[in-house]
Each structure stands twice: as C-alpha cells, then as structure tokens.
Amino acid sequence: MTSQVEPLLQVRNLHVSIPQRKGQVSPLRGVDLDVRPGETLGIVGESGSGKTMTALAIMGLLPGNGVVSNGSIMFDGKDLVTADPADVRRLRGTEIGMIFQDPMTSLNPTMTIGNQIGESLRIHRGASKAAARERAIDIMRRVGMPRADKICDDYPHQLSGGMRQRAMIAMALVCHPKLLIADEPTTALDVTTQLQILDLLDELKEEFGSAVILVTHDLAVVAGRADTVAVMYAGRVMEHAPAAPFFESPEHQYTRALLAALPERAANSRARLYSIPGAPPNLIDEIIGCPFAPRCERATDECRQSTPELTGSVHKVACYHPGGEKLTAGVLEERPTHEQATADTVLEVDQVSKRYPALGGMFVRRQIGEVSAVDDVSFQVGRGETFGLVGESGCGKSTLGRVIAGLEDPTDGHVIVDGDNASRLKGRGRTQFHRKIQMMFQDSAAAMDPRMRVDEIIAEPLAVQGIGSRKMRREKSESLVDQIGLPDDALERYPHEFSGGQLQRIGLARALALNPDVIVCDEPVSALDVSVQAQVLNQMRELQEEYRLSYLFISHDLAVVRYMADRIGVMYLGVMVEIGAADDVSERPLHPYTRGLIDAVPRIDEASEGSRERFKIEGELPSAMDPPSGCRFRTRCPFAQDVCAEARPQLEEHGRSAEGWPHLVACHFPLTSQRETTGT
Missing domain, CATH: 3.40.50.300 (P-loop containing nucleotide triphosphate hydrolases)
Incomplete structure (x- = not known):
C-alpha cells in the first residue's frame, strides 16, 4: 500500500x-x-x-x-x-461494517441468524424477505459457515463460538x-x-x-x-x-x-x-x-x-527519547530438573473418564445418549512441576480440571493427590482433601462473592476447614496480600473495586491460603492484557519456587503454556493424544493435531518474515455424543487410513527429552521430519 x-x-x-x-x-x-x-x-x-x-x-x-x-x-x-x-x-x-468483540451479546437472541444477517439488506437496500434470506445464505457460505441453509434458521445460542463469530462477520459484510x-x-x-x-x-x-x-x-x-x-x-x-x-x-x-x-x-x-x-x-x-x-x-x-x-x-x-536498549526483566532461579520434579509424584490421574447424560424431549426430559467429555486419561505430575494442558474449546480440558480439583466426581478412574484418592473420601475426609488441591478460575470476578471483602474471600478456605482463630486468619490474609503485591487497604475493599489482573492475583492468594500441593489453573490469564499477564505469570512462578507448588495449567494459548510448563499434554475430544517436555512438544510435535495447533499460533516474526507454511486443521470438532470410532482425530486428519477407524491408538513412547521425560503420542502414523516437510 x-x-x-x-x-x-x-x-x-x-x-x-x-x-x-x-x-x-x-x-x-x-x-x-x-x-x-x-x-x-x-x-x-x-x-x-x-x-x-x-x-x-x-x-x-x-x-x-x-x-x-x-x-x-x-x-x-x-x-x-x-x-x-x-x-x-x-x-x-x-x-461501514463492524465485528463486535462478543458475538453472543451483540446478536439478538430472539431472531434467527438468517434474519439478523439479512436485516440490513431489507432496511438499507429494500430487499424482499426472500431475497435477503438467499443473500444471507450466500454470504454465510462465503464466510465458511457449514450447512448455511440449515443454520440460517437457527438462533445464536445454538451455534458454537466460532460459528457465532462467522455470523457476525457475515452480518458486517452482507452489504459489501x-x-x-x-x-x-x-x-x-x-x-x-x-x-x-x-x-x-x-x-x-x-x-x-x-x-x-x-x-x-x-x-x-x-x-x-x-x-x-x-x-x-x-x-x-x-x-x-x-x-x-x-x-x-x-x-x-x-x-x-x-x-x-x-x-x-x-x-x-x-x-x-x-x-x-x-x-x-x-x-x-x-x-x-x-x-x-x-x-x-x-x-x-x-x-x-x-x-x-x-x-x-x-x-x-510521540516520544522525546525514542529507541534504546532492549528491555529485559532478569532471570528466575533454575527450574527443577527431571529427577527433582518427578521423584516425588504429587498428582496422579489414573484412567479418568467423565460422561454426562444427554437429555431430550419437549415435555418429558429423558436420556437420549451420553456426552463423553473425558475418556480414559492418565498422567502424573511431580512436586514443583507445571503440567500444561492444551487443546481446542470442547476438548475436555476444563472438565478434566474440575474433576482433578474435586469439584466433580469422575465416572471412572481415580485422582490421587499426595497419596489421597479423592473417589474414596467422603464427608470430612473429602473436605480435608481440598487442603491439598485448589483451583484458580478463568473468571475471577464470577468466582468471588461480590458481598464479601477481600480479607473474607482469602480467609474463607481457612474458615471452611476450621483452621486457626479469626486473628490468625486475618494475619494470613495480610501476609498473602503482601506477597501478591497489592496495597494493605486491599483487604477492606470489594471485588468490583479491582482490575482483572488484581482479581486474578486475589484468586491466586485464596488458592494459596491452605498451602496446597497442587493448584489447578483454568485459563488464568486468557482475559488479561499482555502487560498484566506478565505480572501474574511472574507472580505464579515466584510463588511456585517459594512453596514448591505444582500447577496444572490449562490454556488455549500455547505461547503462555510453553513459557510456564515443564511438560505439556495435548487433548482432543476428551482423549490425551500427546505428552512430552514443553520444548519437545512445541518444536517437534509427533501428533498431526498438535502440529496443527502449533502452526495456528500467530507469531511476532511474521511481520518481517511474512506468512509461513502451515499445517491447517480443517473442519469442525465432532460431537462428543457420537465421537468417531478408533482415533477420534481421524475425521480431520489428512494422514488417516483404514486402521485409524478400526483401532484406537494408545500412548506410546517415541524418545526422551534432554531431562529424561518420555515423549508419548497416541497415533498410528506419528509425524516424522520427512512427512512434516513433504506432507506425505
């Protein structure tokens, strides 16, 4: 230009x-x-x-x-x-057309998608209802909407996030x-x-x-x-x-x-x-x-x-002193080696599955099937280790996180934290289990009672567990607020008085109140600006070193996961398809799905080097009510063969990292350097 x-x-x-x-x-x-x-x-x-x-x-x-x-x-x-x-x-x-940030709040829940897209044609171009509908279907097809003629009559709540965003784009473009x-x-x-x-x-x-x-x-x-x-x-x-x-x-x-x-x-x-x-x-x-x-x-x-x-x-x-030396922030202490991180296993996930009943019927609700959210997942996390969990929306990451945190019971399998099997604990024993494992939620504001002050929010886990006097709990809250870098008067304030980054730090302080062994972090920085994200991630790393915490770090941001994690597990439609050291999974992925996720991540160097050759994952995620037979990824995999539909691949070792961690992949035809370059 x-x-x-x-x-x-x-x-x-x-x-x-x-x-x-x-x-x-x-x-x-x-x-x-x-x-x-x-x-x-x-x-x-x-x-x-x-x-x-x-x-x-x-x-x-x-x-x-x-x-x-x-x-x-x-x-x-x-x-x-x-x-x-x-x-x-x-x-x-x-x-002038505009695509808004949140399509769910920008689309009219009482109008079909087709009517909303065609509305501007009827108002500004005088198109008939039939002509506007045909044009809406055409532009929906142009923006890659599957089954456009059917979805045209659906309402916003019936669409996935990506499909709603496509509908917003179609609405903005329908008048060119x-x-x-x-x-x-x-x-x-x-x-x-x-x-x-x-x-x-x-x-x-x-x-x-x-x-x-x-x-x-x-x-x-x-x-x-x-x-x-x-x-x-x-x-x-x-x-x-x-x-x-x-x-x-x-x-x-x-x-x-x-x-x-x-x-x-x-x-x-x-x-x-x-x-x-x-x-x-x-x-x-x-x-x-x-x-x-x-x-x-x-x-x-x-x-x-x-x-x-x-x-x-x-x-x-607009600067009087532009340029200068590269900005850096120093170095953290050396992270645990393989022997240090896994010699003491603190979390064991053993063949965990989670299924939900699918209900149907207009007047009488009855079970019409099952949703397989998590299926036969196993891995271990060592003390002081960060295990990253990645995958598309709907792959089962958050469901697995809630099961591990004890917020939901597994349908099958076991979650063991520091020797305690959650599925065998009842009553007071189950309550005490939460001393060992806590959770940071994606939306900290929604996870906090707006009527409680910050000192009450942080001390609440201690009160529930009956630990210490009111004075001791207050002192603990003061200590934690100081550690997360908030001012002393923060204890007397309410959640709505804080920014998103500050709320996420308060959520971290509450998770630390019981001195847990493991913290499950579900998208803890996904909604934060890059500068605030850096503050929260640095804080998490520092506190991990101080308390020798273990993190299960759930995120769709692979750059953040690679920075935080020692090992990464990749989930697809409820199953674990690859596990390995963070650098190995990021730089030498073995599963085609992992390769597609990594290639989809935008990179800063594209501004100077131009767009790169990508391995693209095509199509929509299949329904968890009726997952594909054999390998669940086969319907979107360009390398799939007959055996992929007949037999489900199991996690098998394909080498080890420099630290000694095994690189596991569940694929009948794992990627090699030759296939990555030739695409065959």
Whole structure:
C-alpha cells in the first residue's frame, strides 16, 4: 500500500468526552489515524487505552452521554462528526461494517441468524424477505459457515463460538462495506478457530477491496495481518508505522515494553517476563506531559512537563527519547530438573473418564445418549512441576480440571493427590482433601462473592476447614496480600473495586491460603492484557519456587503454556493424544493435531518474515455424543487410513527429552521430519 493513495478514513485530533458524576472522562485525547482502501490498520494497546472507543466513535456508537468534543472523522469525503445522524446510520449499515468483540451479546437472541444477517439488506437496500434470506445464505457460505441453509434458521445460542463469530462477520459484510472494523474478533477463540477467522478476513478484504481496522491486544495477531500498526495509550496514538519496521525496531518505550512482556520473547524458560511498572493514568484527571512518563524508565523532566507530538514521515512516534536498549526483566532461579520434579509424584490421574447424560424431549426430559467429555486419561505430575494442558474449546480440558480439583466426581478412574484418592473420601475426609488441591478460575470476578471483602474471600478456605482463630486468619490474609503485591487497604475493599489482573492475583492468594500441593489453573490469564499477564505469570512462578507448588495449567494459548510448563499434554475430544517436555512438544510435535495447533499460533516474526507454511486443521470438532470410532482425530486428519477407524491408538513412547521425560503420542502414523516437510 503506497502512501500516495488517498485515505478512505482520516481521523484528526479526535477528542471524546463522557460526563460522569465524579467528573468528565476523556477516553480519546487527540487521535490521528489514516486508513487507505485495501489496507489493514492494527490498533493495539492495553485495556482502557482507547482502542474500542476509537472504533465506536468512527461508527457513531458512542455511549449515550458520550460526545465528540473536538476533531473530525472524514470517511470517503464526508465528516461523520458533523453529518446528519440519519446519514451516519445509512453509512453504518452499508459503507461501514463492524465485528463486535462478543458475538453472543451483540446478536439478538430472539431472531434467527438468517434474519439478523439479512436485516440490513431489507432496511438499507429494500430487499424482499426472500431475497435477503438467499443473500444471507450466500454470504454465510462465503464466510465458511457449514450447512448455511440449515443454520440460517437457527438462533445464536445454538451455534458454537466460532460459528457465532462467522455470523457476525457475515452480518458486517452482507452489504459489501468499504471499511470493516473488527474489535477483538478472536479474543475468546482457540487458536485453530482464530486462524480460520483471520484467514477469512484477509480473503474477504482481497475479494471486496475493503479497508480493515483490526482492534486487538494481541500483538502477534497484528504482526501477521496488518499493513500498518498504531499503538494507543491513555487516549492517544503513541506510535504509528508500517508493520515490518514497527516490530523490527519499535521506537516508543511503551511499544517496546509491550513486546518485552510477551511470553514468546522470553530469552529462555528461566527468564522473567518484562512487567510495566505502575498503572495507566486516570482519564478523569488532566494529564500534564507524556501520559506514559510515570511508568517510563527513560522519562525526564521534559517528558513530565510537556506532551510530545506524533512526529515523523513514515514511522511516527510521540516520544522525546525514542529507541534504546532492549528491555529485559532478569532471570528466575533454575527450574527443577527431571529427577527433582518427578521423584516425588504429587498428582496422579489414573484412567479418568467423565460422561454426562444427554437429555431430550419437549415435555418429558429423558436420556437420549451420553456426552463423553473425558475418556480414559492418565498422567502424573511431580512436586514443583507445571503440567500444561492444551487443546481446542470442547476438548475436555476444563472438565478434566474440575474433576482433578474435586469439584466433580469422575465416572471412572481415580485422582490421587499426595497419596489421597479423592473417589474414596467422603464427608470430612473429602473436605480435608481440598487442603491439598485448589483451583484458580478463568473468571475471577464470577468466582468471588461480590458481598464479601477481600480479607473474607482469602480467609474463607481457612474458615471452611476450621483452621486457626479469626486473628490468625486475618494475619494470613495480610501476609498473602503482601506477597501478591497489592496495597494493605486491599483487604477492606470489594471485588468490583479491582482490575482483572488484581482479581486474578486475589484468586491466586485464596488458592494459596491452605498451602496446597497442587493448584489447578483454568485459563488464568486468557482475559488479561499482555502487560498484566506478565505480572501474574511472574507472580505464579515466584510463588511456585517459594512453596514448591505444582500447577496444572490449562490454556488455549500455547505461547503462555510453553513459557510456564515443564511438560505439556495435548487433548482432543476428551482423549490425551500427546505428552512430552514443553520444548519437545512445541518444536517437534509427533501428533498431526498438535502440529496443527502449533502452526495456528500467530507469531511476532511474521511481520518481517511474512506468512509461513502451515499445517491447517480443517473442519469442525465432532460431537462428543457420537465421537468417531478408533482415533477420534481421524475425521480431520489428512494422514488417516483404514486402521485409524478400526483401532484406537494408545500412548506410546517415541524418545526422551534432554531431562529424561518420555515423549508419548497416541497415533498410528506419528509425524516424522520427512512427512512434516513433504506432507506425505
């Protein structure tokens, strides 16, 4: 994309104000952006930086009391700020489309998917109901929706997350808009669905010639997809440049800090992640000087007293002291060797299965089948070890985590923690079992009673177990809050007064209250910004070393799992298909499914090296009510043969890591270096 092409969208000095009881919030404070036809602009930054507010301002969808207090938004020669609201609505339905972050809350639960997609055609183009339906089915097929003619009559709750996101994309594209805004379109999706959605956006951009604004906190997603990148902080654009030089030589200290915080940028498995000190500024207050100065290692008096402008011809930066040495955060102590980690087995999962009855019937509910969520899974975890568990949504990771944590009973098999078999314990013995194993939940806010103060939340496990006096429990809470790095007054506050990262740390403190042997961590950082994620992961590693904790770390983010885990287990449709040392599984996968997961992960180096050859997992995950015979992955595997349908492969050893861990794979035809390169 050449700079001589006239921009389709020009945003100049954009200010947005939102009056509140405590004062006036200014989420945007002078935003400048250009987007040209056929170009993808990536907008990145922490939560609260103004990314989504910029998108909403362009769409004319600011909160009810929000106003554009200054600046202009020129779209295809029209100023959307001064235009008639009716004209903006017409543009929003036809010329500008938006994919929202959470399709479930953005889709109308009372309307069928086909009616929602065709609605803009009926309103803005005067299409008949029949014509709108046909066009909806056609665009659904174009976005890769399976059985589009059937799903057209389904409601949002009947679709998977990936299918709902495809429906949102179809709705945004049905009128062939000139500008498509995608706000965190893949945040809640696993890596295989994320890859499909991002590839789809690229294909549709080429087909329709649309410009795309990709709003995300995932810098790796932007690296492989965007032509230009803008970094926002405190309502301002801090850096704006073409993608390749942006990632190769970032200039602003904030940009460099975000990149240093990525798990994939850790120099080795012992390196700490860089953590940005402090917190973003309060957008109610007037900001004097550079808004990032209080958190910047290179800030001077000039930075604190005057605001730097966004300057430069191609690579623009708002910084008085750009560049500098690479940001690092030091090294953690050496991690356990194989002998240290497994000599004392603390968790044993022995042939665990979990099945649920599937109920049907309109008036009388009756069992019509069984859902096989987890099927015959076995592995062990040593004291002080982190065992990572990965796989697509619906593979059984979280179900297995709940069974191991004792929140659900296994249908078959045993979970043994430090010698205690959970399935043989009843009453008080089962309660005491939870002293040895605790859980960190994905949504910390939902896992905490909003009516309880933090000191009560952290001390609750001690009270349930009848441990210590009230004074002792208070002292324990104070000690844990100090360890997780929150201020003393945090104990007197309520969950709604904390950020997502702080809530996740409080969840960790509560899990540590009983001094457990094992903590089951279910997607503990999936909803966090990269900088906050780094703080939580560093904290978890430090506390693991101090208490010699064992973690079962469940996540769909393979970069995070590789950074945290000693070993990785890969699940598919309820079964374990591969187990091995983290580096072996990540760099030399033996199962085709594992290879597909790893190849689907976006990488920062794609900005400079270009897109790479990928082994793609095609198709949808089969139903757990009727899983395929033999190997459950065979319906999506390009290497499947007759034996794959006839016999279920068992985990077998194919070598050992440098530390001595066996590399196990359940596949009749495990990958070799030759097949990986030739595809045969």
